[in-house]
Amino acid sequence: MSLPPLAALRAFEAAARHQSFKKAAAEIAVTPTAISHQIRLLEETLGVRLFDRKPRQVVLTQAGQELYPVLRDGFASFANAVDAIRRRKTSRGLTVSVLPSFAAKWLLPRLPDFQKRHPDIHLRLHTSAAAVDLASGAVDAAIRYGRGPFPGLVAQTMFRETFAPLCSPMLGIQSFADLGNATLLHLDWLHPDDVTPTWERWAAANGVKGLKTSGGISFSDDTHAIQAAIAGQGVVLASPAMARDELNAGLLILPFGRHLDGHHYHFLHTGRGDNRTEVAAFGDWILAEVTKSRTAS
Known part of the structure; x- marks a missing residue:
């Protein structure tokens, strides 16, 4: 494809949106002179004027009005695609709610093994004795002590x-x-x-x-x-x-x-969500650790 420089197109889109070279420069973190230079380069490449330059403002010409919505929608598509990729990347995060005492005395000493096996999963521990709403999505899974049942949740029994x-x-x-x-x-x-x-x-x-x-x-x-x-x-x-x-x-x-x-400890999750793979990896690991601790004892 034969296209003008991306920097020039970006400068034009920002200037057209703000109707100001100065505001466009602040958004892109360059000087107004640099914005003016990029737009002049674009105008020379296209062979048309895109702005009428007046003492206190710039106004789009007919050619500028034709070009602006196309670039606006194009840059919006770029942003949406990049955000989607970033969300998929950060989905490797996993937040598990754990009772404070269980975290301190049972889980934390074993966590280096999980990190070694799953270095790509960013584990976040939410330590609290209060109940959490797994359906809200703020927490992906929980380790809780109690009798159950746990309606609407997948409950894997760990140990009594x-x-x-x-x-x-x-x-x-x-x-x-x-x-x-x-x-x-x-x-x-x-x-x-x-x-x-x-x-x-x-x-x-x-x-x-x-x-x-x-x-x-x-x-x-x-x-x-x-x-x-x-x-x-x-x-x-x-x-x-x-x-x-x-x-x-x-x-x-x-x-x-x-x-x-007493009661049993349970590993709880909804069975849904974008990071089901991470939840399953943590669940498999912690149940294997339970089996290992029983063998050791």
């Missing part, structure tokens, strides 16, 4: 959570009698139900009678409760899976090994 007494070895707790003399650390659950782990339920499930479960210290975040247990401030009824590193390092112990079942 369990809870057990955890404490620092410095407390010297070896028997239920020792537990009765210790400070109990409690977790405040947002939506307690009949499976919520409490010291009352744990004692009843394990035949521990006379355990005083009132008093002690309560925490809204189980990572803080675990840190308090490491510091020897008491015994916490928490997830051994979330305290794996601390147990392996000997900072915490399971004095009784008596567990209490």
Whole structure:
């Protein structure tokens, strides 16, 4: 195709749209003199005047009026095509909503493996205990703890959570009698139900009678409760899976090994959206990590 220089066409389109060389120059980030030069080059190439130049304004000639809408629509098509390509490129992003404690204690230590396997996926973690609306598209998937069901969502069960007494070895707790003399650390659950782990339920499930479960210290975040247990401030009824590193390092112990079942963790998504491939890749990876952790334990 035999076309004038693109820079000259761009300068003309901007000047015609603004009816000003100065405003066109500001938009393109050049000087008004450069705009004038490009338009003069275009006029020389076409052999016609495109603007009538007046003291305080420029006015399109008949030839300019014929050329302007064609270029306007053409540049709009260029912009739409470029935006579409950019959107497809950024669709490799993936936003996953995760419970803060699950992110800190279970997911984050494993993420380097996901990044190694999927370096082209830009993963964003949205840490919140609040429910998220996956249908809105602001978040692509979520890892949530609970009973379900989850209407309208694809739910992949990860694993059942369990809870057990955890404490620092410095407390010297070896028997239920020792537990009765210790400070109990409690977790405040947002939506307690009949499976919520409490010291009352744990004692009843394990035949521990006379355990005083009132008093002690309560925490809204189980990572803080675990840190308090490491510091020897008491015994916490928490997830051994979330305290794996601390147990392996000997900072915490399971004095009784008596567990209490909780709900399951689930990987949730809508099954729709532009980045279904990324959601599937993350879901496959995290379920493989669950299987790996079961084998290791």
